[in-house]
Amino acid sequence: MAMWMFLGSECLLFGGLISTYMLYRGRHPADLGPDQVFDIPFTSVSSFVLLMSSLTMVLAVSSAAQKDDRRTNLWLTVTALLGATFVGGQVYEFTSFYREGLGFTSSLFSSSFFTLTGFHGVHVTVGIIMLMALVGINKRGRIPGDKAEVVELVGLYWHFVDVVWIIIFTLVYLIPS
């Protein structure tokens, strides 16, 4: 319930950021726009990795429902690793953009691009922290309340972050400017 409320609120956060980006995506020097810098194959791979992490999250939730601690931990860890891979990819992507001359302050396009995707990256990172905390709780065996429910809540958050990425990926990368 509360997680749904929170995610509803998050929709508006990303809504605001995406609007800002859409407003400013065309405002850049001719040689440093979205068409020039984006490496769509690379980002597609990292998007795929993030989507796969949703799958492993589902597996974690279902093992938690079956009270299988070992498998739950395994799938949670895998999900966290996949998430970390995605964040790693994003860091790599940002660095390579920066090398190409697209800094945070280069243009309105770059500022709003980095802000939007950066916020998403932070959300994934927070998700990883939550996953790791879950593993920690699981290991110590001190669970406040129903384990499966807690795992499910984190799962909900994780799926939300993934869905947001699908929207961002479509709007930012796939639609030509």
Place this chain on the structure above:
Amino acid sequence: MAIIERPSTPALAGSGAPAVVTPSQAYGVLKRPVSTTGWRSWVFTVDHKKLGIMYGVVAMFFFLVGGVEALLIRLQLAGPEGTVLSAGLYNEMFTMHATTMVFLFVMPMGAAFANYFIPLQIGARDVAFPRINAFGFWCFLVGGIFLNTSWFLGGAADGGWFMYQPNANALFSPSHGVDFWGLGLQITGIASLTGAVNLITTILNMRAPGMTLMKMPIFTWMSLVTQFLLLFAMPVITVALFLLMFQREFGATFFDVSAGADPLLWQHLFWIFGHPEVYIIVLPGFGIASEVLPVFSRKPLFGYRFVVFSGAAIGFVGWGVWAHHMFASGLGPVSVAVFSMATMLIAIPTGVKIVNWVLTMWGGKIWFTTAMLFIVGMIAQFTIGGLSGVTHAVAPSDTQQTDTYYIIAHFHYTIFGGAVMALFAGFYYWWPKMFGKLLSERLGKWNFWLMMIGVNLTFGPMHIIGLQGQPRRMMNWTEARAGEGFFNLGFWNRVASFGSLLITIGVILFLVNVWNTHKKSSTTPKAPLDPWDARSLEWITASPPKEHNFDAIPTVHALDEFFHRKYEVDHDTGEVRKIASAEEVLAAEEAKADKHIHLPSPSYWPIILAVSLPIMGYGVIFNRLLIAVGGVILLLAMFGWALEPSVADDSDYDPPVDGGGTSKELANIG
């Protein structure tokens, strides 16, 4: 979901009074705080009542701060070419006055009442997430302090409370004030957001058995709408504030026209938040009014359903009117027409409420207590403010009024005359519930009349001043251009300044009243259990309520449950008969007290987590290293929080000294 009454192995509760417990075994890195007395019981508390009181006290403090700022403004304008403040300081003063009053007084005071009374009104023992509740309070406190430290660190924000871009750029506002403003609001925003998630969940999931949504007390209803508005408004301002921070601190150019940016982006983002904010401010006041009026009119609320649905309607339409703040910015005729219509539309549900209130009083046996006086005054003044609001909806007239004192008059009538008066009614009405003592009615009436007259003397003349063309935010006026006769600006400015003095005396009388009631030598007797012959659920418990609120969770059969337990209608004569006193109702409830009541345990983590935020804030402004320090604390606190169970483990307590078993349960009943 962290519902607080999680069944666990009940500890032995056979030892009479709770034994004093001290923390013993560490869990994680910190021992669990378990004290129930002294300052620790407040700082680490997760009890919604204590947090509600702390919200109230801190908000009251900021009310005084904001009041002093307002007085300085009125002092400056009391005479021609005032010299009390310099131009720069004057800018900071009105910016911080507005920011303090809106974000650090009215909103948190609404949160104070919501925190304290929602669980009591719906028959719950606490909110859904007690630790998040505590975290919210501490965020509000540290955010408020952070915001106000800017006075001592190079000057406060000076761009007006809506901080229009590009005026608030580093170029035009070079001090760190705006940075403090943005980050401070970011931190208090976390408080609002967590509070909203928490209270919505509480209201929807934790109502007493039998309490359907349409049997819910009206204050809870209005708070629910408020929390939904907060839930969806806060993220928008969060985005705006982040963009502002990136612009000022990290060299982005989101609002820089020379880089091709569109400064209207700020205005849209701000007002998409800003207009729902208006209803966030006033709806708790509406809720209080709808609680107080039936009690003192000795009649049920007229058209409860209409009040509920009009509140919800305000909650929806409130999202479609933001651009009426921007009529003067050249939006184009279609937008202006649409928003103009929507703005007129939103006057309807508000009008419905006023009609309902008046009809509640109609034919009732009205008892003019201080609380009732405040509400009657509030209805009158809010109506004036509402009507001047409709004049803004007419776009051509609005372009004349934009940025004049007419606007100031309008929103002070709605915020001070509407929301603040209702909050004061709330103080007088609920004081005996919260503290077990009645505030003096005699001083209270002085308080009311001084404030009522003061408000009208202060803000009434501003209509004239504004229509005569005095712009808002102008640091002085001159005799030469003040005009003649009745419309002389100087005269009305003096009247306004005099009025603000009356408000001040009124507020001081309130503080004196509180002091008199609670000083050690006070002779004020304990308040009766049900001093007002009230109607709703929060009165079916002791005053002040026990830590666990209710000995037994009451089962609800009707709206105005408490009233229906005290009275019944004689079917033959149609007369209303008293069948039980409040004491009897309470005794009946206590007789079936629950044996084992589990309450959430206090925790260190909320305050630690909250304190990490301003550290990061100072880091952004002064030294990036501090961000890392704050970040590490933040991360550790998050892990600590996640690993801590919501109820303290038995091992957190010393073995009992008296051999009577552990007394983890706060309530030993039976």
